[in-house]
Amino acid sequence: MYKVKSIENLISQLTKLPGIGRKSAQRLALFLVRSSKEEHQSLIQAIDQVSKKVKQCAICGNLTEDNPCSICQDEKRDRGIICVVEQPRDVIAIEKMGKFSGLYHVLGGVISPVKGIGPGEINIKGLLERIRKGKVREVLLATDPNPEGETTAMYISRILSPLEVEVTRLAIGLPAGGDLEFADDFTLSQAFEGRRKFTWSN
Amino acid sequence: MLYKTRAIVLRDYELAEQDKIIEVFSEKYGRVKLVAKGARRLKSRFAPTTQIISYIDILAYQSRKLDLDTLSECQLISLFPEIKKDLLKMVSAGYLAELTAKLTPLRDRNLAIFVLLLKSLSLLEKFSKDKLITLLRAFELKFLQLLGYGPALRKCLDCGKKLEALKTCHFSVEGGGLLCAVCAKDKKTTVISKGSIKTMLYLSHSKLDDIKNLWVGRNSLRELEILPSLYIPYHSEQLISGYKFLKQLIGNGA
Ligand SMILES: [Zn+2]
Numbered sequence: 153m154y155k156v157k158s159i160e161n162l163i164s165q166l167t168k169l170p171g172i173g174r175k176s177a178q179r180l181a182l183f184l185v186r187s188s189k190e191e192h193q194s195l196i197q198a199i200d201q202v203s204k205k206v207k208q209c210a211i212c213g214n215l216t217e218d219n220p221c222s223i224c225q226d227e228k229r230d231r232g233i234i235c236v237v238e239q240p241r242d243v244i245a246i247e248k249m250g251k252f253s254g255l256y257h258v259l260g261g262v263i264s265p266v267k268g269i270g271p272g273e274i275n276i277k278g279l280l281e282r283i284r285k286g287k288v289r290e291v292l293l294a295t296d297p298n299p300e301g302e303t304t305a306m307y308i309s310r311i312l313s314p315l316e317v318e319v320t321r322l323a324i325g326l327p328a329g330g331d332l333e334f335a336d337d338f339t340l341s342q343a344f345e346g347r348r349k350f351t352w353s354n
Numbered sequence: 355m356l357y358k359t360r361a362i363v364l365r366d367y368e369l370a371e372q373d374k375i376i377e378v379f380s381e382k383y384g385r386v387k388l389v390a391k392g393a394r395r396l397k398s399r400f401a402p403t404t405q406i407i408s409y410i411d412i413l414a415y416q417s418r419k420l421d422l423d424t425l426s427e428c429q430l431i432s433l434f435p436e437i438k439k440d441l442l443k444m445v446s447a448g449y450l451a452e453l454t455a456k457l458t459p460l461r462d463r464n465l466a467i468f469v470l471l472l473k474s475l476s477l478l479e480k481f482s483k484d485k486l487i488t489l490l491r492a493f494e495l496k497f498l499q500l501l502g503y504g505p506a507l508r509k510c511l512d513c514g515k516k517l518e519a520l521k522t523c524h525f526s527v528e529g530g531g532l533l534c535a536v537c538a539k540d541k542k543t544t545v546i547s548k549g550s551i552k553t554m555l556y557l558s559h560s561k562l563d564d565i566k567n568l569w570v571g572r573n574s575l576r577e578l579e580i581l582p583s584l585y586i587p588y589h590s591e592q593l594i595s596g597y598k599f600l601k602q603l604i605g606n607g608a
């Protein structure tokens with residue numbers, strides 16, 4: 153334990169960050185202590201801006217400063233297709249690939265049968281509302297190619313089965329495993345091109 | 355120390371960068387947590403082999419101080435593809451994994467639990483959906499017995515009167531089993547048919563394979579719900595959230 157109370161406090165705040173253990177937090181804290189007042193201010197400001205400006209898009213659930221987000225507002229994007237992803241970071245990965253021009257729906261999580269996370273805890277209701285409004289002809293399920301992503305895809309396809317909309321799934325599929333955000337652009341664009349019809353039960 | 359064992363993957367957690375932690379129930383060491391480096395990358399050698407509800411053969415380093423071992427090699431024995439392809443089967447398997455993860459102590463070898471879990475998943479893989487609920491109840495009863503808190507069902511917990519001699523059977527969640535009408539007085543109990551008590555006894559003691567030929571009536575299936583809904587949460591002092599989702603799916607006719 154450091155005897156300087158404010159440094160100790162900073163360390164314990166930093167340990168809350170993902171992937172930061174006590175040792176790394178200490179290293180970061182001591183680095184910050186040594187940096188200039190100006191550098192402190194710009195870091196504080198950046199955090200302050202994020203906290204004040206960033207919110208969830210009321211339509212797609214992605215993180216945005218404008219509401220609706222720039223993708224939902226973009227008239228050039230194909231409103232007939234919605235790509236369903238787990239997290240905002242997946243939108244970033246797909247946009248970086250640059251071959252998808254439809255809209256997104258961010259679930260903000262994933263159904264986990266082993267952790268008891270059910271469909272009520274992710275944003276499926278919002279997706280249903282968007283589809284019921286019509287105009288959507290295809291829902292492309294781009295949840296991760298692991299068992300939880302697959303379970304989520306099966307659940308959504310089951311919920312959508314009474315509606316008149318085509319449900320497709322990225323062509324990565326089990327048993328690939330892994331997270332979508334770490335897919336390279338080539339794998340990802342192949343997965344988009346090769347997407348296929350998807351059903352929830354055999 | 356380097357060790358080798360077969361194991362079933364129960365859960366996984368994201369770790370910094372592209373790593374993850376997997377929690378397994380192993381043949382030789384019971385429930386163990388392991389770091390799988392790079393397992394979240396799509397093309398990682400660990401990505402296809404460290405998925406939840408998989409049967410694997412592992413080589414790992416045991417940590418001296420922490421409860422977190424390091425996965426060194428991992429080979430897939432079975433992915434249980436039929437479970438993974440079906441929503442209801444996957445949620446059922448998830449429920450079994452959640453029970454195992456929450457109710458067994460860390461690093462406590464228990465071969466019987468390992469065999470029970472493996473056998474249950476193998477049957478889940480093969481069974482048609484109408485046998486699924488019975489399989490879950492059989493797992494619960496056998497699992498509770500192995501952990502030492504299975505319900506006592508052959509005679510009244512208080513006076514010892516035999517099941518056969520009872521007219522009405524009362525089930526006490528808190529007492530942990532059967533009570534006769536006299537002993538049940540002024541106690542919180544649920545009346546359960548003798549047929550359901552006998553079904554529970556049968557499921558506790560018969561082989562899992564025998565469920566294939568067992569027919570359990572609607573009424574008994576409904577009465578046996580007391581196990582996941584009240585008995586397990588009370589005795590384990592744990593909330594098993596997977597049960598709620600499972601019940602919702604079955605209610606909707608999945
Ligand atoms: Zn939006």
Ligand SMILES: [Zn+2]
Pocket residue numbers: 510511512513514515533534535536537538
């Ligand atoms: Zn009695």
